Amino acid sequence: xxxxxxxxxxxxxxxxxxxxxxxxxxxxxxxxxxxxxxxxxxxxxxxxxxxxxxxxxxxxxxxxxxxxxxxxxxxxxxxxxxxxxxxxxxxxxxxxxxxxxxxxxxxxxxxxxxxxxxxxxxxxxxxxxxxxxxxxxxxxxxxxxxxxxxxxxxxxxxxxxxxxxxxxxxxxxxxxxxxxxxxxxxxxxxxxxxxxxxxxxxxxxxxxxxxxxxxxxxxxxxxxxxxxxxxxxxxxxxxxxxxxxxxxxxxxxxxxxxxxxxxxxxxxxxxxxxxxxxxxxxxxxxxxxxxxxxxxxxxxxxxxxxxxxxxxxxxxxxxxxxxxxxxxxxxxxxxxxxxxxxxxxxxxxxxxxxxxxxxxxxxxxxxxxxxxxxxxxxxxxxxxxxxxxxxxxxxxxxxxxxxxxxxxxxxxxxxxxxxxxxxxxxxxxxxxxxxxxxxxxxxxxxxxxxxxxxxxxxxxxxxxxxxxxxxxxxxxxxxxxxxxxxxxxxxxxxxxxxxxxxx
Numbered sequence: 001x002x003x004x005x006x007x008x009x010x011x012x013x014x015x016x017x018x019x020x021x022x023x024x025x026x027x028x029x030x031x032x033x034x035x036x037x038x039x040x041x042x043x044x045x046x047x048x049x050x051x052x053x054x055x056x057x058x059x060x061x062x063x064x065x066x067x068x069x070x071x072x073x074x075x076x077x078x079x080x081x082x083x084x085x086x087x088x089x090x091x092x093x094x095x096x097x098x099x100x101x102x103x104x105x106x107x108x109x110x111x112x113x114x115x116x117x118x119x120x121x122x123x124x125x126x127x128x129x130x131x132x133x134x135x136x137x138x139x140x141x142x143x144x145x146x147x148x149x150x151x152x153x154x155x156x157x158x159x160x161x162x163x164x165x166x167x168x169x170x171x172x173x174x175x176x177x178x179x180x181x182x183x184x185x186x187x188x189x190x191x192x193x194x195x196x197x198x199x200x201x202x203x204x205x206x207x208x209x210x211x212x213x214x215x216x217x218x219x220x221x222x223x224x225x226x227x228x229x230x231x232x233x234x235x236x237x238x239x240x241x242x243x244x245x246x247x248x249x250x251x252x253x254x255x256x257x258x259x260x261x262x263x264x265x266x267x268x269x270x271x272x273x274x275x276x277x278x279x280x281x282x283x284x285x286x287x288x289x290x291x292x293x294x295x296x297x298x299x300x301x302x303x304x305x306x307x308x309x310x311x312x313x314x315x316x317x318x319x320x321x322x323x324x325x326x327x328x329x330x331x332x333x334x335x336x337x338x339x340x341x342x343x344x345x346x347x348x349x350x351x352x353x354x355x356x357x358x359x360x361x362x363x364x365x366x367x368x369x370x371x372x373x374x375x376x377x378x379x380x381x382x383x384x385x386x387x388x389x390x391x392x393x394x395x396x397x398x399x400x401x402x403x404x405x406x407x408x409x410x411x412x413x414x415x416x417x418x419x420x421x422x423x424x425x426x427x428x429x430x431x432x433x434x435x436x437x438x439x440x441x442x443x444x445x446x447x448x449x450x451x452x453x454x455x456x457x458x459x460x461x462x463x464x465x466x467x468x469x470x471x472x473x474x475x476x477x478x479x480x481x482x483x484x485x486x487x488x489x490x491x492x493x494x495x496x497x498x499x500x501x502x503x
Contacts (some may be wrong), residue, residue: 021168021169037140083163142158179294212225272301334375365455392409
């Protein structure tokens with residue numbers, strides 16, 4: 001970029017300097033043409049004062065001899081030209097005198113088209129070719145009137161002072177080259193200084209980013225960079241910090257997950273090892289003790305299997321490898337079936353379960369098996385944590401935005417749950433509650449992931465009564481045609497924009 005700027009600046013400067021040199025040359029030729037015209041007049045006679053009746057006095061016939069006139073021009077006028085060219089030209093363009101002695105003809109000065117510089121002294125600016133070379137010239141008339149024509153032994157009408165264009169170009173280059181070299185040197189120094197500053201300004205944040213990335217790669221997930229600002233580097237630094245925070249959170253979540261899994265597996269595996277060892281070594285003598293040990297081994301094995309299945313489901317949902325077949329579902333009918341299944345368990349704790357529907361409920365679009373899994377988790381959670389002899393309410397609602405909502409509400413006991421953390425893995429409102437009674441805390445986490453995979457939403461809040469309310473929202477669809485099976489029916493989604501999980 002700097003090199004291009006220097007080249008462009010040099011070309012423009014050269015163009016301007018060349019034009020200036022040509023203008024200066026024309027001004028000099030204009031002034032000198034008048035001076036040399038006077039000198040030519042003076043050389044026609046020994047002295048311009050020695051003129052009587054328009055003739056040169058003191059010479060036979062009153063005329064200066066031709067040879068003597070040429071000798072005067074060559075010895076006294078030509079040496080003072082300083083590289084310019086003096087020509088005496090007739091009105092037809094014939095060259096009767098050339099200071100370089102080679103020209104025989106040139107274009108006659110066109111006084112009608114030439115620019116008049118000094119009309120009083122009859123000086124004109126010309127561009128002419130002499131001997132095939134371009135010149136700029138200034139022409140001054142020798143004979144301002146016919147009375148003085150006798151003074152000119154050669155019959156010339158113009159004194160032409162010419163300067164070669166190549167000489168002017170050489171002069172321009174000679175004056176421009178030092179300036180260009182000086183400007184180029186200064187520009188190069190400035191460019192080097194700016195380049196060093198820019199490279200340093202770029203290298204420092206890039207080095208900081210590189211060092212921070214190496215630290216994170218070595219496991220220092222708390223490393224951040226101090227890059228700020230609205231430029232590209234500042235935006236990159238802020239994005240890097242956000243990435244590092246996300247990596248740190250993911251790493252912390254992974255540690256907590258592994259710790260929780262290890263803790264949850266430790267208790268049932270300990271029971272399995274202990275009771276199975278008792279069965280093997282024969283320390284259990286009575287049939288009742290053996291039956292109890294076998295029962296514990298069976299229950300703990302089922303618990304480990306259930307936890308493994310939940311972990312596998314969670315991993316599949318998060319990785320996107322779970323198979324889903326969304327289709328229109330009669331949500332009201334599914335809820336009635338679910339309530340019939342859980343009602344015996346609710347009665348054991350003295351819980352009453354009711355279903356409230358508001359008007360006709362359209363089909364919800366979801367995978368039937370996975371929706372059954374979600375609803376089972378929600379109802380199981382309500383039965384486990386609702387106080388004994390209380391009430392569990394299941395309500396449905398058809399919303400105007402093309403969605404339908406299912407709410408599972410229950411009063412809370414001594415341990416108030418955190419709605420924002422309920423869907424975290426292994427979360428329990430009562431940390432002291434045994435996993436065998438309260439589960440391992442993966443059901444709601446899996447349910448939220450499944451709902452998001454089915455374009456739905458699952459969240460929790462407290463209703464005006466202070467009851468815990470878990471809310472499930474699904475997109476509504478159109479029923480399947482009668483001649484199609486539910487599992488193969490096309491889904492007529494209205495593609496609603498689900499509102500934020502608030503209120």
